[in-house]
Amino acid sequence: MNPPIADSLILGRQLSCPEGALAQEVGDYIFASNQNMIYQTINRILVSPNSRILEAGFGNAKHLPYLFQKTNPLHYTGIERSAAMIAEAEESYYELSAEGKTLFLKTDNESLPPLPLCSFEAFFSVNTYYFIEDLQEYFSKLHSLLTVRGQVVLGYIDKEFGSSMPFAREVFKFRNNQELEDILLSTGFTSVSISSFSEEIIGKGGRKFRRPFQIAMASK
Numbered sequence: 001m002n003p004p005i006a007d008s009l010i011l012g013r014q015l016s017c018p019e020g021a022l023a024q025e026v027g028d029y030i031f032a033s034n035q036n037m038i039y040q041t042i043n044r045i046l047v048s049p050n051s052r053i054l055e056a057g058f059g060n061a062k063h064l065p066y067l068f069q070k071t072n073p074l075h076y077t078g079i080e081r082s083a084a085m086i087a088e089a090e091e092s093y094y095e096l097s098a099e100g101k102t103l104f105l106k107t108d109n110e111s112l113p114p115l116p117l118c119s120f121e122a123f124f125s126v127n128t129y130y131f132i133e134d135l136q137e138y139f140s141k142l143h144s145l146l147t148v149r150g151q152v153v154l155g156y157i158d159k160e161f162g163s164s165m166p167f168a169r170e171v172f173k174f175r176n177n178q179e180l181e182d183i184l185l186s187t188g189f190t191s192v193s194i195s196s197f198s199e200e201i202i203g204k205g206g207r208k209f210r211r212p213f214q215i216a217m218a219s220k
Contacts (some may be wrong), residue, residue, distance in 0.1 A: 003029055008166035016081075016131045016171045018059070023084035027060035030127075034155075036199050037213050038063045038126045041155035044217055045122050047071045054120040054145065055079070056112075057128035061089035064102070075100070077120070079107045112141050120146050126155035129180070130162070130172040139187040143220060150220040152189060154180070158196075158212040180216055189218035 004025035005011040018026040031038075042063065045053065047070045058064075058078035068074055076096075080086050086104050096102040107113045123142055132138050142152070156162075159174040168174070175183075181192045194216045201211050 003167075009170050012167035012170050012172065015167060018082045019084055023082065024060070024088065027082075027085055027088065030059050031062045033201060034127055035063070037155045037197075039066055040197060041124055041126050041153055041215055042067050042070070044153050044215060045070070045124055046151055047074065047122065049073060050075065051122065052120045053077070054115075054123045056107075056123070056125040057081075058089060058104070059085050061085070061092060061104075064089075064093060064096075068096075068101075073101065077103045077105065077115070079105045079113055081106065081108055112138065112145065115145055117144050118147050118150075120150060122146075122151040122153065124153040124155075127157065129154060129156060130168075130174055133173070135175075135180075135183050136187060139183055139189070143188045146220045148220060152184070152216075152218045152220075154216045156180075156214055156216070158214060161212050177214060177216070184216070184218045189220060192216065192218045 003011050004022050005014060014022065014026045015030060018030070047053070049071050050073055051071065052075045053067070055076070055078045058080050061078060064076065067076065078089065083106060086106055089104050090097060093102050105113050123146060129135060159176045162168055162172065162174045177194045181194065184192050194214055196212065196214055198210050198212050200208055202208055
């Protein structure tokens with residue numbers, strides 16, 4: 001799928017927060033480009049009936065049917081900085097929200113919204129940590145929101161690969177596996193493990209290439 005914006009720097013800004021007239025197209029592009037990575041990340045969440053799941057950066061939330069097929073009932077809270085993506089998700093999942101199964105909250109890049117402590121069994125996020133300047137503070141706050149033995153699952157692009165992408169030159173800050181592991185451990189998480197994957201994706205002009213990505217898991 002070709003990106004909806006030709007200018008790489010503008011595309012990078014939109015990837016971090018879809019907005020304006022092209023927000024829906026950008027959201028569709030993000031999901032199409034990252035669908036496999038999102039599903040692989042979800043596959044590693046340990047869910048059971050009545051699990052409470054927190055996600056940061058849900059985009060257009062088209063992955064939620066895949067998450068909800070894992071178990072029933074499931075309670076999902078998503079946080080997102082893009083008002084356009086929140087509006088789309090609320091429209092798409094109106095019935096689930098009315099049943100109290102989904103909640104979509106707006107936040108900024110640097111903080112988590114006020115949420116009850118020890119209220120989630122799992123947190124997951126895909127391709128979002130790049131936009132958080134102070135990951136130490138972010139994961140420290142996240143640690144307090146998880147229950148005992150609560151789980152963190154992060155999907156992200158390999159640092160070396162991501163840093164080479166033209167759209168990532170401005171608002172993306174990549175870290176290597178060791179840096180992320182050190183941050184997770186320093187904020188109280190344990191049992192950190194990182195698995196490596198590779199996938200074939202289609203870029204601009206229909207060009208196919210291999211994209212390496214990682215999935216990090218940790219426990220409270």
